[in-house]
Amino acid sequence: MQLNKKTIVWIYTDDKDHQIVSYTLENLNCDGYILKVAHSYNFSLESKDLNIFYLTKSNSDLLNNIINVERKNFNNSVFVINDYNAHLAIQLSKEGITNIFALPHDKKKFLTYIKNKLEDYRINPVSRFSFVDQREYVFSSIMGSSPTSIAMINLAKKVSKSDSTNILILGETGTGKGLLAKAIHDYANENDEPFVDVICTAIPENLLESELFGYSKGSFTGAKADKPGLFELANGGTIFLDEIGDLSLEIQAKLLRVVEKKVLRRIGGVKDIPVNLRIISATNRNLEELVKKNLFRSDLFYRLNIITLKIPPLRERGDDILHLTEHFVTDYSKKLNIPIHKIEKDLLLFLIKYSWPGNIRELRNAVERAVVMSENNILKLKYFESLLNLESTISMNSALSDFVPSDTVRLDIKYDETDLRSINKFYVRKLLAKLEGNKSRTSKVLGITRPTLDKLLN
Ligand SMILES: Nc1ncnc2c1ncn2[C@@H]1O[C@H](COP(=O)(O)OP(=O)(O)OP(=O)(O)O)[C@@H](O)[C@H]1O
Numbered sequence: 010m011q012l013n014k015k016t017i018v019w020i021y022t023d024d025k026d027h028q029i030v031s032y033t034l035e036n037l038n039c040d041g042y043i044l045k046v047a048h049s050y051n052f053s054l055e056s057k058d059l060n061i062f063y064l065t066k067s068n069s070d071l072l073n074n075i076i077n078v079e080r081k082n083f084n085n086s087v088f089v090i091n092d093y094n095a096h097l098a099i100q101l102s103k104e105g106i107t108n109i110f111a112l113p114h115d116k117k118k119f120l121t122y123i124k125n126k127l128e129d130y131r132i133n134p135v136s137r138f139s140f141v142d143q144r145e146y147v148f149s150s151i152m153g154s155s156p157t158s159i160a161m162i163n164l165a166k167k168v169s170k171s172d173s174t175n176i177l178i179l180g181e182t183g184t185g186k187g188l189l190a191k192a193i194h195d196y197a198n199e200n201d202e203p204f205v206d207v208i209c210t211a212i213p214e215n216l217l218e219s220e221l222f223g224y225s226k227g228s229f230t231g232a233k234a235d236k237p238g239l240f241e242l243a244n245g246g247t248i249f250l251d252e253i254g255d256l257s258l259e260i261q262a263k264l265l266r267v268v269e270k271k272v273l274r275r276i277g278g279v280k281d282i283p284v285n286l287r288i289i290s291a292t293n294r295n296l297e298e299l300v301k302k303n304l305f306r307s308d309l310f311y312r313l314n315i316i317t318l319k320i321p322p323l324r325e326r327g328d329d330i331l332h333l334t335e336h337f338v339t340d341y342s343k344k345l346n347i348p349i350h351k352i353e354k355d356l357l358l359f360l361i362k363y364s365w366p367g368n369i370r371e372l373r374n375a376v377e378r379a380v381v382m383s384e385n386n387i388l389k390l391k392y393f394e395s396l397l398n399l400e401s402t403i404s405m406n407s408a409l410s411d412f413v414p415s416d417t418v419r420l421d422i423k424y425d426e427t428d429l430r431s432i433n434k435f436y437v438r439k440l441l442a443k444l445e446g447n448k449s450r451t452s453k454v455l456g457i458t459r460p461t462l463d464k465l466l467n
C-alpha cells in the first residue's frame with residue numbers, strides 16, 4: 010500500500026491514557042501515516058489531516074469545543090469512546106455526528122474505517138465512506154448500561170427485524186414502554202412506514218371500535234362518508250396499542266379477528282380488508298392475572314405476546330440509575346443553560362436507594378427540578394427533598410399497612426415536611442397502586458381526565 014507519507018493522524022483526547030486508541034492503531038499494519046497525540050482541546054477541521062477524537066468525559070472542554078463548532082464538517086474526523094460510555098455517543102449523535110466507534114467492541118469496524126480512510130486520502134481527500142450503520146442510533150435515545158437493559162435492547166433489535174412479529178411490552182408506569190415501541194418500529198422500517206400510536210384508554214369505549222376499524226358511509230347516523238380506522242392507517246407499518254390491559258372483552262373479540270386472520274371489516278362494511286402490520290401492545294397491568302380472572306381473553310393474550318419484552322422497574326436496574334441521571338443532568342443543564350459540574354456523593358447514594366415508583370419519568374422530572382434549583386453548579390441531595398419526604402412516608406405507611414381496610418387509602422404524612430403538591434401526588438400514586446395500576450379506574454375515582462392523571466403522576 011502506498012500511502013501519502015504526509016498524512017497525519019491526530020488523536021485529540023481528554024484523557025492522558027489513550028492507549029486503547031494508539032494500541033488499536035498499531036494493528037493497522039501500515040506505516041504510511043504519522044500518528045500524533047494532542048492533549049489540547051483546540052483543533053482545526055480545516056487541515057487535510059485525519060482527526061481522531063477520543064472522548065471519555067461528558068463535560069470536557071474538548072467535547073464542548075466539538076459541540077460548539079459552527080458548521081460541523083467532520084468528514085475527516087472519527088470519534089472514539091469506550092464501550093461503557095454510550096451516553097457520549099448519544100451526546101455526539103444529537104449533534105449530527107455519526108462516525109462514532111466504541112472500543113474495544115467496535116475495534117474491527119474502527120480499523121476497517123481508518124484503513125479505508127487512509128486509502129481514501131491517497132485517492133480523494135474527501136471521504137466517500139460511511140461505515141456506521143445509521144440505524145444503530147435509533148435506539149440511542151434509550152439509555153441503559155446494565156446487563157438487563159443491554160440484553161433487552163439486543164432482543165428488541167433482533168425481533169424488530171423479524172417480519173411483523175407481534176410484541177408485548179410489559180413494565181410499570183414510566184419505564185419507557187412507549188419509547189421502546191417507537192424505537193422498534195424505527196429500527197425495522199427504513200422508508201417512513203406508518204407508526205400509529207393508540208392509547209386505548211384515551212378513546213371513549215363507544216367510539217373505540219369505529220376509531221380502530223373505521224366505518225362505511227351510512228352505517229350509522231352521522232356516518233356521511235367512508236372512514237378508514239387506525240388499523241388501516243397503520244397498514245404496512247406498526248400499530249402500537251398502549252394500555253391494552255384496559256380493553257373491554259367486546260373490543261378484544263374484534264381485535265382477535267384482525268390478529269388471527271389479518272383482515273378487518275369496517276363497521277357497516279361488507280367486505281374484508283386485508284391488513285399487514287406489526288402489533289406492538291403494552292400495559293403496566295398484570296395481563297396473566299387478568300387472563301386468570303377472565304378479564305382478558307387468553308387466545309388474544311397468546312397471539313399478542315409472541316415476544317414479550319419486560320422492562321424492569323428503575324429500582325432494579327442497578328447502574329442504569331446513575332447512567333440515566335448523568336444523561337438527564339447533561340440534557341437539562343444544556344437545555345436550561347445551567348452547567349452542572351458536580352453531583353454530591355450523598356445524592357448518588359440516595360438515587361440508588363430510592364424506590365422510584367414513577368420510574369424513569371420520575372427521575373427525569375426530579376433531575377429537571379434539581380437542575381433549575383441548583384446553585385454554584387452543584388447538584389445536591391436537598392434539591393430532591395420532595396422525594397425524600399415521600400419516601401419516609403411510604404416506608405412508614407408500609408409498616409402500618411396491615412391495618413388498612415381494603416376500601417381505604419391510608420396516608421401518613423409528616424405535616425411539617427410535606428407540601429400540598431407532594432400530598433396530591435402521593436395520594437394519586439397510592440390509589441393507582443390500590444387499583445392495580447388501572448389508570449382509567451383511578452381517573453374515574455378521582456373525577457379527573459386521563460391526561461390530568463398523567464400530569465399528576467409526572
Ligand atoms: N431508557 C430510557 N432512556 C432515556 N429516557 C427514558 C428511558 N426510558 C424512559 N425514558 C423517558 O421516561 C419517560 C417515560 O417513558 P414512557 O412514556 O415511554 O414510559 P411508559 O412506560 O410508556 O409509561 P406509562 O405506562 O405511564 O405510559 C419519557 O420521557 C421517556 O423519554
Ligand SMILES: [Mg+2]
Nearest residue numbers: 186187188251
Ligand atoms: Mg406509555
